[in-house]
Amino acid sequence: MPDFSLTPEQESLRDLARKFARTEMAPHAAECDRAARFPDEIYRKAYDLGLMNLNVPAEYGGSGLALFEQCLIVEELAYACGGMTTSVIANCLALEPIILGGSPEQKERFLKPFCAQYQFASFCLTEPSGGSDAGALRTLARREGDQYVLNGEKCFITNAPHASLYTVFATVDPSLRHRGITAFVVPRSTPGVTPGKDEEKMGHRASSTSTVRFEDVRVPVRDRLGADGEGFALAMRTLDQTRTPIGALATGIAQAALDHAAAYSLKRHSFGKPISEHQAIQIRLANMVQAVHAARLLTWHAAWAIDRGQRGTLESSIAKCFASDSALQVADEAIQTFGGYGYMKEYPVEKLLRDAKLTQIYEGANEIQRSVMARELLRAYA
């Protein structure tokens, strides 16, 4: 019998995240959004409480949580601020290739010192000329003796200006397409690594995003993850792990939008009664609660499947795609419920729409998620 109740441990973890989100993050969300401020002091507190390197095994200094527990935490954080959550969980994405593809020696050498102090890592896959078509990436890794020389540029890299470590995907031979892609761990201090200026973004403005340039960056062979040509599969396995928490992040934004809309509908009057008594508003709220509930359950199901050892590609794509589409829809409906006030920056719901939008784009655009779903689905009929 499937069980949808949380264990006391899961409740405690969710309560920790909820308390942190509502007392530390929420009071600063509007200000950080307005000023596009990267709230270092909040991220440091998140690190101190163990909310940052959630997926790193405890033996290497992380929190060692299964995906389901990660999702519980991410939803709570995103309820307070989607942008801050993106920055808090970006280490999970950046470190996952090391967790999945690193040798025990590499894990010891990279993960342990990294997790022992407050710092950021960035996942460097996307390039200016291609995001979804990762097989076409152009950053070149030329072998010279026991080193690789990296040249190229990555873009839309979360936390890049603040990161001390990058996991970088480059090709040893562009003509090999996917089969040439190779993964490396590159400390920021390596000569030739240059993060760009902070991008001005529509949402997630408490997070930081920039390009990273690699100019004749010398990387020793021992910092390569796996063998030449294994990078593409590693990137895909990484995204199979990290896609589901994006569903949770979107669910958190959607839940916040629903809560704002429902509370507002009870206190806003029109035609002599609270607007919650108008059927048009009731139907909207009913649609919103369906979307939020389904997004959460799909996310939980994907996390559950992956935690049971399944690859979960279909499930996680469904969860990420549905939850992010729902977040945009629910945030939009929250604004409509607020009417003119919803469009004003003084009210909290327009930010939710801007934050929700990114969840449809990053960590695999929803077009890609749908291709994945179709591929996985049709495989069963072929």
Next chain:
Amino acid sequence: MEIVVCVRPVPEAETRLRVAPNGQTLDADGVKFVLAGYDESAVEQALLLKEAVAGSTVHVVACGPAPRTEEVLRASLALGCDRATWVEAPAEFAADSIRAAGAIAAVVRSPLPDLLLCGKQGGDDESGLFSGALGEHLGLPDLNYVTDLRWDAGTSRFRFQRATEAGAERWEAPAPLVVGLQQAWNDPRTAKLPNILKSRKATVAKVHADPSVPPGAGQPEKFELPAPRTGAKLIEYKTPEEAAQKLVRILREEAKVLP
């Protein structure tokens, strides 16, 4: 220093309370229980003293039913307490502060710790009886509404203040002592994620509350929620003079609070 800190589970502040069908207790169904606010301060104070006095241990004790009591003990372990004892008792037993203090006293009596701490009052019935009752049961001096509790190693005495309506009293007292705490030096800390995970696996010692501990003298007869507040009255006016006249008339004729 051996410190015992006594805590109890109370409904989370945001809970919508309902009265149980018996009319005498809270309906606990679906209610989330948490560490009482002043008890959080007591745990914080115990941990601060532990950090200040080398070799100290903090033993957290709570009396009450499953699962809420075990949960607040685990929450206290996650905050940094060294060990926990659950004195299992029905909710009605534990709701009687004097009886609960008797059951806890039986467990912590030997060997007596140097300090027994609790919050100055619970976050539910706010009876404020527990520290006094615990002192009586153990035959120890007890003081409530304590702030700024410190251990002076030079004189081997506790030094602290007591908030009164007239101001702050300064006190000093030797161990062993029972203290109801108003406030710790710091805001209560938040448990870290790895410590929460560890606390789930920690051992919570369980003993049954001694049923022969007599109840306190008074027992609640009836439990009811406050009547809903009635709507505020909005005075419509064109000039301040008119507003004042209307207000005085209402206060005199309707509210009858003016002659």
